[in-house]
Amino acid sequence: MDPEGGREGVVLVVDDDQAIRETLEMALQEHDFRTAAAADGEAALAWLKQNSPPRLILLDLMMPVLDGWQVIERLREDERLARVPVVVITAFSRDLGSAARLPVLRKPIELRDLLNVTNRYGAPGPQ
Numbered sequence: 001m002d003p004e005g006g007r008e009g010v011v012l013v014v015d016d017d018q019a020i021r022e023t024l025e026m027a028l029q030e031h032d033f034r035t036a037a038a039a040d041g042e043a044a045l046a047w048l049k050q051n052s053p054p055r056l057i058l059l060d061l062m063m064p065v066l067d068g069w070q071v072i073e074r075l076r077e078d079e080r081l082a083r084v085p086v087v088v089i090t091a092f093s094r095d096l097g098s099a100a101r102l103p104v105l106r107k108p109i110e111l112r113d114l115l116n117v118t119n120r121y122g123a124p125g126p127q
Contacts, residue, residue: 009055011122013037014044014071015089016063020107024058024089027111033118041066045074048081056122057086058105072102085121 011033013024018039025035036054038044042065044057057075061068068088075081091107103121105113 009122010034010036010051011118012044012047012054012057014039014041014057014063014068015060016040017060020060020089024109024114027114028118031115033122040064041068041071041074044071048075048078053081053084055085056118057084058089058118059086061088061090061092087117087121 011028013021013028013035014037015021015024016039021037021039025037028035036047036051038047040063044059045066048054059068059071066074068090072086075084075086085103087103087105089105089107089109103117105117
């Protein structure tokens with residue numbers, strides 16, 4: 001969903017859990033962020049191919065079709081998307097290894113944490 005107005009740039013929410021996607025989108029929209037959503041990595045890459053780069057990607061790691069790790073790899077290979085900030089959203093409680101260099105939101109996500117990370121890593125830049 002892409003409501004009119006709002007803060008510059010779109011936050012792309014990528015998660016296979018529909019309830020989580022919709023909740024994150026609603027929370028962000030209530031705080032004037034524009035959003036788009038994808039149910040898996042393949043849908044996210046298709047969206048990214050058809051639209052301007054988002055200001056931020058909130059990316060689940062465990063998804064069908066293409067998981068979050070595969071999406072991160074493809075983003076880094078694409079010059080147009082390599083600089084888009086990615087925040088990993090995960091229920092994992094263990095060390096995330098190579099994802100440690102990425103900001104992480106742990107599920108269940110607190111609204112305060114969502115807004116903090118979105119404001120910090122999703123600052124609009126030149127598009």
